[in-house]
Amino acid sequence: MDTGPEAPKVNKWLIALIWIILLAGTTFIFEGLLKKINNPNQTLTVSINSNGEKEVVLKRNRYGHYVVAGKINNVDVTFLLDTGATLVSIPEHIASELKLRKGAAFQTETANGRSQSYITRLDSVTIGDIVITNVPGSISTGMEFDEILLGMSFLKHLNMTQQGKILILSLPN
Secondary structure, eight states, X not given: XXXXXXXXXXXXXXXXXXXXXXXXXXXHHHHHHHHHHHOTBSSOEEEEOTTSOEEEEEEOOTTSOOEEEEEETTEEEEEEEOTTOSSEEEEHHHHHHTTOOOOSEEEEEEXXXXXXXXXXXXEEEEETTEEEEEEXXXXXXXXXXXXXXXXXXXXXXXXXXXXXXXXXXXXXX
């Protein structure tokens, strides 16, 4: 056992390194758990129901919302289902990443107050195997979160059945 003057310095650095590794590992684990709590639908159950319709089963998150991984124009996004939203509403910072074009401006009234929005058109919106093309949307300047509100311009094409904490979306034939 080394008891020279260098031994305490090495021990301090080793202990610090172990703590850093433990904190990074713990952060990684909890970040994954929080994502799963917020979005239990990162991996979807897709099937064909008895009517021959494509069907996606969604679980409600602990906050009572249906959050789901999907795609806009073949780019991965996260949706928050919102039957109170007329359009698929995309935060401006996400619309910029998706390279969406702003159309005519209009005022929107949201839970957070009045906001400026712009009409846009989405080539495709996808959840699991359900794909709807040419979907009207809006680019919203007042939305600061990282989820897209999946509104009725998409949802109106689907049958929706809620059973407890489960929502079944199906695409009619």
